[in-house]
Amino acid sequence: MPLISRPIVDPAEYEEFGCHPFTDSPATPDKVARNVFIRRQVADFNVTMADGKIILFWGFKDPDVSGGDREWPSKLIRVKQGQVVHCEMKPAKNTHTIHWHGIEPSPYNDGVGHTSFEVKSAYTYQWMPHQAGTYLYHCHKNTVLHFEMGMYGVLIVDPVGTGTGANPKLAYDPRPGDSADGIQPGAPYAAESILVFDDIDPRWHTMDHNLGMCGDDVGLDRFEPKYFVISGVPNNKTQTDAKTAIKAKVGTNVLVRLANASYSRVGVKLPVDAWVVEIDGRPLRYNPDLGSYSKPYKISANTEIELATAQRYALWIPNIAAGSHSITGTFRHWVTNKMHPGGQAIAKIIAQ
């Protein structure tokens, strides 16, 4: 029987690509003056699951805020479009990185070991978001484990402009010549729901930092989630916790930012009509002269939209009606597409 062989590769290169990535603590190249300075350090977190079990997570803490190290997922980062951001990251022990997911800086500031380096003692990341929208930040070392261990947070880039009257905030700055049929330009809103869906396999949360990097079979092909959370809130509390059950004033507009940080296909259903106004940090609008070729689209009430892992969607609900509106997330297996046992989590918008 013919043999199809894999290509020949330099063993040293193979080793550095996988088992022993390049580590460094360089000065930031091409450094410019900053508008925003953030610090992040790596820390452990104990989080109580729906059945009362306490599970170990890893994440980033903000050493500048007292109590900032008690927040998991990692603390929200919120900056304005056009600001030069410097983030000093100290891994404390072992190596880690921060990848600014959806932000596209130079490779040194992209946080990927095999295309640049993993941070040994300290590095200051530099980037300047050019487009308002919904992003994530997460560790990109041994990502299969570190992302599951919870090393992520939400990154929101706000526009420069503001809304008016009852809807004082904008999802993004409208530009001259934009068309965005069906919505008010910039998707002005009053209340905001930020929902990050995650699933947890407790077996993975007992693993060592470098496990599975050097050829051992440690079972990282088997992912059997037992717990389901939204923004770190276990799914028995998501309908009451203020993080996931937000309040809105009847008649105002609500922006729902969705992100999938799980290893499942996540279907999301709302009981009201909503418009998709931004995906992956890019507003949906048509303006060929300025490089935009998309348009907002309506998701009718009780129609599911599906988020692949690491996708973000911003849904805009204009003129919200009174009531308690459930946002239902369903977690399905990435191969079989069957719902995981217990794989549902419900958030709420309470409009009064």
Added chain:
Amino acid sequence: MTVLSRRQLLRYGASAVAFASATTTLSSFVFASDDEVTSGDPEPGVGGGDVEVDLTIQDVDYELIDGSTVFMYAFCINGAPPRIPGPVLRVREGRDLTVRLTNLSAHAHGFQVPGMSGSAIDTIAPGASATIEFTVGKPGTYFYLDPMFSPVNRVLGLHGALVVEPDDDSASSGAKMPYNPADATAAIQALFASFGASSRFPGNRWNESREKIWIFNQIDARWCQRAANGEIDAVAASEFANDFRPRYFTLNGLCGIDACHDKDTCPTGRIGEPLLLRCLNAGLACHSPHIHGNHVFMLSESKGASGVISYNSNVIERDVWRMESGTIQDCLLPFTAPPDVPPGAWPPKQEKFPLRYPMHCHNEISQTAAGGSYPMGLVTDWHIDGL
């Protein structure tokens, strides 16, 4: 058992000489890259350009990233070594494709191009040959595959890309496109017209040399063994969807560093050289490809068994796109300067070209091999070589 289409019988009956003169034979194929077969006819609209392909199906041992081998099925062009995925086939819109298929596998197989009528050969017994001729459909990206016990034989290696190129590849603006103007939506035409002609896309127009094909797949050695044992039948196929537990995740048949080094996989180029990515998921798992450095524009899609291409009227930019089992999506990597570098830091002085960025599936389970070995899974790089 030999299967001939009615059309082909008619054609042979009409004139063998005329058939030969209007057809590109195997000897005149242009090997555009080491795994590609294309028609020798370079000019649209001048007739000719029909393509004949001799494909064989073989049982092979396939070496994985960790040095282990598994049983798989592979396509090959006669005389050339077998490949997984099979060689890329290129045919111009409206031309006839003749596939002469020889089954050298110990097991029965079939052939089909989903989305093209008259392209199916139901069964070819071990040792037998069959021929099918059909007219290729609308421009875009298709699978050719073995539909037997779908999707088992496809996942076990019998898949490749068929690219249909447009006869008329120019938008009203004169910009080249991978589709013809009658099919391309206003948004697609506007995007291609913007390259080299707008503030966002300084540089060049797109041209057909700027293209990569990314075929995703997954491997479960237990199912490879079942195939080697001759255990794939309708009963096994009914168990496949719930029993498939992949432990290797491939891009163009390669894992991790091998895909990063593969010139047919890793896009390279300068700022202002937009590149078309034809993405196909031959496997069963739903992938979440995530690209760093630039977002991509989603152009067209075909889903599952129908193979019918829809051209997007809403051209959305994404950094993660969802690739369900059997899905094909064309997207456009614009090769702009990474947009979130502060203007004062661009062009980079201390950081050097090439700027390297990864593309990987963000369902990170796919970044492993045999239960570990991150990141020896579904990943490649792309390089910005310079301004």
